[in-house]
Amino acid sequence: MIYEFEAKPTNARNRNAHSMDCDKCGRESVMHAAYSGLHLCEEHFLASVDKRVRRRIREDDLVPDDATPEDPQTWVIGLSGGKDSVVLTDVLHRTFEQDPRIELVALTIHEGIEGYRDESVAACEELVAELGIRHETVTYEEEFDVRMDDVVEKDPENMAACAS
Numbered sequence: 001m002i003y004e005f006e007a008k009p010t011n012a013r014n015r016n017a018h019s020m021d022c023d024k025c026g027r028e029s030v031m032h033a034a035y036s037g038l039h040l041c042e043e044h045f046l047a048s049v050d051k052r053v054r055r056r057i058r059e060d061d062l063v064p065d066d067a068t069p070e071d072p073q074t075w076v077i078g079l080s081g082g083k084d085s086v087v088l089t090d091v092l093h094r095t096f097e098q099d100p101r102i103e104l105v106a107l108t109i110h111e112g113i114e115g116y117r118d119e120s121v122a123a124c125e126e127l128v129a130e131l132g133i134r135h136e137t138v139t140y141e142e143e144f145d146v147r148m149d150d151v152v153e154k155d156p157e158n159m160a161a162c163a164s
């Protein structure tokens with residue numbers, strides 16, 4: 001089951017000749033929220049994302065009744081180090097920081113593409129250390145005894161289709 005929380009950032013200053021003000025507080029907006037039509041400053045944008053995530057969790061009943069602080073449910077977050085997964089990890093951390101019924105585990109997959117993942121894996125490690133959440137890193141090599149570089153060498157056409 002994959003839940004995707006999506007926001008579509010647009011830069012108000014690039015879209016318009018003059019910048020727009022936050023609809024909630026009047027400070028300079030950094031964001032035009034496509035879902036609400038509101039212009040929001042950084043603080044109010046983050047608050048609105050948190051609120052939407054919490055509402056979604058509640059409405060979709062994602063925290064099961066039998067999850068307790070003593071016997072929490074584990075949620076695995078796919079953390080690639082890209083901005084979407086970093087934001088999701090951050091938001092879920094804030095959401096469940098004070099709610100021990102859910103235990104978060106960040107999972108990073110290292111495909112074994114030389115130089116490609118190393119930097120983002122380091123970014124992932126930095127983030128989880130900062131947030132204090134459990135982190136598992138798996139590599140294709142360890143799990144499946146195959147490196148993506150080898151796959152590319154053996155089947156370059158298939159890999160090109162993947163990347164496009």
Ligand SMILES: [Zn+2]
Nearest residue numbers: 022025041044
């Ligand atoms: Zn504001």
